[in-house]
Amino acid sequence: MSKRIEINDLDIYYGDFKAVEGVSVDIEPRAVTAFIGPSGCGKSTVLRSLNRMHEVIAGAWVDGEVLLDGANLYGPGVDPVNVRRQIGMVFQRPNPFPTMTIRENVLAGVLLNNRRMSKSDQDDLVERSLRGANLWNEVKDRLGVPGSGLSGGQQQRLCIARAIAVSPDVLLMDEPCSALDPISTLAIEDLIEELKTEYTIVIVTHNMQQASRVSDKTAFFNIAGTGKPGKLIEFDETAKIFSNPSVQSTEDYVSGRFG
Amino acid sequence: MTTAAPAAPRAAVKNRPADIVFKAVSTTAGVLILIALGGVALFLVVQAVPAIIGPIPEEEGANFWAWVWPLTFGTLWSALLAMVMAVPLAVSIALFITHYAPRKLAQFLGYLIDLLAAIPSVIYGLWGIAVLAPFFQPGYIWLAQNLGWLPLFSPPASGTGRTILTASVVLAVMVLPIITALCREIFLQTPRLNEEAALALGATRWEMIKMAVLPHGRSGIIASSILGLGRALGETMAVAMVLASSGVVSLVLIGSQNPSTIAANIALRFPEAHGITVNMLIGSGLVLFAITLLVNAISRWIIAKTTVDGGR
Numbered sequence: 400m401s402k403r404i405e406i407n408d409l410d411i412y413y414g415d416f417k418a419v420e421g422v423s424v425d426i427e428p429r430a431v432t433a434f435i436g437p438s439g440c441g442k443s444t445v446l447r448s449l450n451r452m453h454e455v456i457a458g459a460w461v462d463g464e465v466l467l468d469g470a471n472l473y474g475p476g477v478d479p480v481n482v483r484r485q486i487g488m489v490f491q492r493p494n495p496f497p498t499m500t501i502r503e504n505v506l507a508g509v510l511l512n513n514r515r516m517s518k519s520d521q522d523d524l525v526e527r528s529l530r531g532a533n534l535w536n537e538v539k540d541r542l543g544v545p546g547s548g549l550s551g552g553q554q555q556r557l558c559i560a561r562a563i564a565v566s567p568d569v570l571l572m573d574e575p576c577s578a579l580d581p582i583s584t585l586a587i588e589d590l591i592e593e594l595k596t597e598y599t600i601v602i603v604t605h606n607m608q609q610a611s612r613v614s615d616k617t618a619f620f621n622i623a624g625t626g627k628p629g630k631l632i633e634f635d636e637t638a639k640i641f642s643n644p645s646v647q648s649t650e651d652y653v654s655g656r657f658g
Numbered sequence: 659m660t661t662a663a664p665a666a667p668r669a670a671v672k673n674r675p676a677d678i679v680f681k682a683v684s685t686t687a688g689v690l691i692l693i694a695l696g697g698v699a700l701f702l703v704v705q706a707v708p709a710i711i712g713p714i715p716e717e718e719g720a721n722f723w724a725w726v727w728p729l730t731f732g733t734l735w736s737a738l739l740a741m742v743m744a745v746p747l748a749v750s751i752a753l754f755i756t757h758y759a760p761r762k763l764a765q766f767l768g769y770l771i772d773l774l775a776a777i778p779s780v781i782y783g784l785w786g787i788a789v790l791a792p793f794f795q796p797g798y799i800w801l802a803q804n805l806g807w808l809p810l811f812s813p814p815a816s817g818t819g820r821t822i823l824t825a826s827v828v829l830a831v832m833v834l835p836i837i838t839a840l841c842r843e844i845f846l847q848t849p850r851l852n853e854e855a856a857l858a859l860g861a862t863r864w865e866m867i868k869m870a871v872l873p874h875g876r877s878g879i880i881a882s883s884i885l886g887l888g889r890a891l892g893e894t895m896a897v898a899m900v901l902a903s904s905g906v907v908s909l910v911l912i913g914s915q916n917p918s919t920i921a922a923n924i925a926l927r928f929p930e931a932h933g934i935t936v937n938m939l940i941g942s943g944l945v946l947f948a949i950t951l952l953v954n955a956i957s958r959w960i961i962a963k964t965t966v967d968g969g970r
Contacts, residue, residue, distance in 0.1 A: 450858065452854065452857065452858055455853075455854065455857060457761075480860050480861070480862050481860065483857065483858055483859065483860040484859070484860030485860075487858065487859070488858035490851060490854060490855065490858075492851060494849070494851035494852055494854070494855040495855075496852060496855065496856075496869060496870065496873065497852070497873070497874070498873035498874070498876075499873075507856075507859060507869060508859035508860060508861075511859060511860060511861055511865055512860070558855070561855075561859070562858075562859070565859065565860070
């Protein structure tokens with residue numbers, strides 16, 4: 400189920416522009432790794448490079464390695480479609496498919512791979528995934544209504560259910576709570592705590608309290624100035640990053656002196 | 659100056675001259691369109707009544723409805739054939755432009771499609787007669803020989819190629835740019851979030867289009883098809899030039915006996931019409947008017963039913 404990710408000396412480019420330079424991080428399985436840093440520092444870009452989602456922007460390419468349990472995601476002949484089937488993603492704003500019901504949303508990814516799934520298997524999977532996303536009790540009586548009718552927090556948990564329904568090895572979360580109210584945010588954070596027993600989780604967040612609450616390890620990214628590439632400044636245990644970081648700029652950032 | 663004085667509470671907001679003028683202009687414009695539409699409808703009804711209630715010349719048919727039915731059939735049949743050809747092609751072109759083509763090529767194709775819309779219908783008519791009909795004619799003979807057992811292709815094949823199928827192909831080419839241009843705009847507006855949601859689940863490009871782009875664009879595809887259908891129903895010149903019509907009701911696509919369309923029939927016969935014939939032609943125009951209204955009403959109903967909210 401959960402796998403280790405090793406990022407080795409990764410540079411990410413958009414055309415000629417070098418967006419991120421020299422990132423090396425070891426992401427542990429069954430743990431939460433948080434990426435923090437000021438806007439534009441490349442943390443979302445690094446996250447999206449982990450399932451090759453940054454490639455939806457034309458001209459994006461990388462130099463370096465991302466190893467998923469030793470297999471290079473950027474090796475020759477590796478299909479990004481297959482990468483994304485193993486590494487799920489949850490986005491900044493909840494994005495259930497508006498024309499699909501709650502049930503269809505959960506099954507959307509699974510039915511891509513496996514069209515001939517029996518009705519009872521589908522029912523089981525829907526229940527299991529929605530329970531896994533702490534949403535089952537709220538929606539079990541209305542699985543046939545459109546997912547867009549749910550509240551923002553529920554929609555985001557629906558998106559998490561959709562992502563875990565395909566049994567990914569890794570779950571990437573790109574500021575999953577930034578569009579949610581504090582109560583819904585708390586629900587998602589509790590869920591992340593539960594999910595990490597089964598999945599490798601990487602989360603990008605602007606909320607440093609959130610990073611310190613949910614993550615085991617934290618990577619701090621920073622940027623020297625506009626037009627310069629983002630860099631990994633420090634990567635360590637979350638407790639250490641927030642109490643006693645070894646780099647001055649990390650301390651400035653987490654203590655709120657800039658950024 | 660009033661600005662310096664302490665403002666007393668006023669009941670009404672002061673009317674500024676610019677507001678008054680603008681309101682008058684826009685209201686007039688709005689009323690004008692209603693008057694124009696009402697005037698057209700009134701003209702059609704008043705002029706059509708003598709033909710609808712009264713007897714019509716014997717050689718034209720038993721009564722007005724018997725006379726207008728083959729024309730109505732031809733109008734609907736040719737428009738339907740054109741839509742069957744144009745809609746899938748237009749949607750595919752729009753998808754190619756928005757989701758497959760490199761940006762430079764997509765822009766060029768976009769211009770080309772818009773250019774296609776700017777060609778006058780007389781030109782399409784000439785092209786249909788001079789190029790398309792002779793080009794298709796051997797194909798029609800082949801179809802009649804090999805697929806003649808199908809009612810659509812029953813022999814004999816037309817000797818000139820000026821069949822309802824040729825006319826429909828011309829119509830399809832004419833409505834293609836409208837549908838393509840609208841579909842392209844709609845597909846471009848697909849929320850990026852929905853596209854990324856599909857891709858992140860491991861969808862291929864085509865699966866992403868099925869999951870995100872087409873559902874989002876569904877009502878837009880219908881709306882643009884209806885606009886295209888409106889043009890196909892009312893198209894006059896190209897059909898009048900291309901189609902060798904004899905006023906029959908027939909499903910045969912490739913024969914020399916073809917149903918005419920209302921608009922083409924009016925254009926061909928009006929110059930020499932007099933007396934009750936004028937009323938008959940205007941009556942057929944009223945039928946076309948009613949069909950177009952009906953098509954628009956149905957499309958609005960479909961769009962209202964299929965529009966989804968929550969697509970950001």
